[in-house]
Amino acid sequence: xxxxxxxxxxxxxxxxxxxxxxxxxxxxxxxxxxxxxxxxxxxxxxxxxxxxxxxxxxxxxxxxxxxxxxxxxxxxxxxxxxxxxxxxxxxxxxxxxxxxxxxxxxxxxxxxxxxxxxxxxxxxxxxxxxxxxxxxxxxxxxxxxxxxxxxxxxxxxxxxxxxxxxxxxxxxxxxxxxxxxxxxxxxxxxxxxxxxxxxxxxxxxxxxxxxxxxxxxxxxxxxxxxxxxxxxxxxxxxxxxxxxxxxxxxxxxxxxxxxxxxxxxxxxxxxxxxxxxxxxxxxxxxxxxxxxxxx
Amino acid sequence: xxxxxxxxxxxxxxxxxxxxxxxxxxxxxxxxxxxxxxxxxxxxxxxxxxxxxxxxxxxxxxxxxxxxxxxxxxxxxxxxxxxxxxxxxxxxxxxxxxxxxxxxxxxxxxxxxxxxxxxxxxxxxxxxxxxxxxxxxxxxxxxxxxxxxxxxxxxxxxxxxxxxxxxxxxxxxxxxxxxxxxxxxxxxxxxxxxxxxxxxxxxxxxxxxxxxxxxxxxxxxxxxxxxxxxxxxxxxxx
Numbered sequence: 001x002x003x004x005x006x007x008x009x010x011x012x013x014x015x016x017x018x019x020x021x022x023x024x025x026x027x028x029x030x031x032x033x034x035x036x037x038x039x040x041x042x043x044x045x046x047x048x049x050x051x052x053x054x055x056x057x058x059x060x061x062x063x064x065x066x067x068x069x070x071x072x073x074x075x076x077x078x079x080x081x082x083x084x085x086x087x088x089x090x091x092x093x094x095x096x097x098x099x100x101x102x103x104x105x106x107x108x109x110x111x112x113x114x115x116x117x118x119x120x121x122x123x124x125x126x127x128x129x130x131x132x133x134x135x136x137x138x139x140x141x142x143x144x145x146x147x148x149x150x151x152x153x154x155x156x157x158x159x160x161x162x163x164x165x166x167x168x169x170x171x172x173x174x175x176x177x178x179x180x181x182x183x184x185x186x187x188x189x190x191x192x193x194x195x196x197x198x199x200x201x202x203x204x205x206x207x208x209x210x211x212x213x214x215x216x217x218x219x220x221x222x223x224x225x226x227x228x229x230x231x232x233x234x235x236x237x238x239x240x241x242x243x244x245x246x247x248x249x250x251x252x253x254x255x256x257x258x259x260x261x262x263x264x265x266x267x268x269x270x271x272x273x274x275x276x277x278x279x280x281x282x283x284x285x286x287x288x289x290x291x292x293x294x295x
Numbered sequence: 296x297x298x299x300x301x302x303x304x305x306x307x308x309x310x311x312x313x314x315x316x317x318x319x320x321x322x323x324x325x326x327x328x329x330x331x332x333x334x335x336x337x338x339x340x341x342x343x344x345x346x347x348x349x350x351x352x353x354x355x356x357x358x359x360x361x362x363x364x365x366x367x368x369x370x371x372x373x374x375x376x377x378x379x380x381x382x383x384x385x386x387x388x389x390x391x392x393x394x395x396x397x398x399x400x401x402x403x404x405x406x407x408x409x410x411x412x413x414x415x416x417x418x419x420x421x422x423x424x425x426x427x428x429x430x431x432x433x434x435x436x437x438x439x440x441x442x443x444x445x446x447x448x449x450x451x452x453x454x455x456x457x458x459x460x461x462x463x464x465x466x467x468x469x470x471x472x473x474x475x476x477x478x479x480x481x482x483x484x485x486x487x488x489x490x491x492x493x494x495x496x497x498x499x500x501x502x503x504x505x506x507x508x509x510x511x512x513x514x515x516x517x518x519x520x521x522x523x524x525x526x527x528x529x530x531x532x533x
Binding site: 173176177180181183187188189190191 | 350372375376392400401
């Protein structure tokens, strides 16, 4: 039902603004993908999610400025964010298992530390990561950076890869087992602590990758990550925690309608409308069905 | 090292706490391979704590060995590698995974693909309901799934917590048969006070009260339900 709704919204504005809608929808999915791992699978409300995007963006900037290729820069952005996530889990979150509220506060602390560290190192002024392609596409009068198209493709690729990893491989099965029941998984010999750290690292790494991919489309400031936090949480909660298909659907609905509403009305009204839409859709869903598990 | 030879499970001075409460207090246990030990008691929390302590899933004191090799506390992975398997209880199936995926989880870890022959109802559950989400199974069906999972592991010590709960009368013989086949190559501890089960498969029974062993004996001394309900009848705490 949700999927059909999304298609109607997207189709409603095709073809003229269709690509822009698709691009924003993909952005929302991309931004939420990492959070899907930490929140959707482990129930960790990771308020440092936005800062993982920030880390990815700045690492990519620094690496690219030092003369490496943009691909290396983006990949390293993801890797450093994944390492940050792993360190955060081992040093802090691992001690707070089954204490969701303390975990939330701790990730808030990590977010502040990461943000301030980046501000100290890179300064508060906006920086720009150069557009890797630098050309624009002219789609029926709409001029869109070609990089947006690449981001859409990479998002699709990432979702597909993670889907296959989670549903078709023994590793993914072990991850899902640990996420669903650490105790039971442990009694069948799975290393629950290690697996949870790996999941947090993958979530953070995907967020870092998202940050690095999205950085060329806007400017990098120490507040770069913060604005993605609300969209990411909306998509993950609406997309039924734990299901990649739901995540993609929710991203397309919310991101797509935001873009559509931006064209139809104006930017501020569109944001209000999307929040309202999320509230209504959440109420329509069976209560409990979409509620994330808390460990 | 205490034990009745090289094979089986031995626990020495096993103590498990929950906060300040002592759930299992300095217990010695020996279960040889091929033997089924019944664990009964008024407090099922203590029984669960004992099993989880052995499986390394809870902090504990004391020495636990399998075939002479030590299981460190808090290392369920080591316990699992040594062949200790704690059967999932009814509520704790991995709810979001399918029946088939549960069996793969057990088999991946157990590193064997071929299980032992199980009863018809269990086989039927594994085949006909393979794609059903385990969270939607009934309590009794989850117990059967747990047995099928255990059957797929490379087991040396099988620990079962209340396996008869939710099992229909007609399926008790299947549960009994499964326990017997586990006992062929493992030491088995069953925490259950169902006399249908205790009478049929259990070699010895240990009764826990307040974390202590209050009575231990063979078939002739299996406590009745009324004795379990009011442990004062038993020769109480040491």
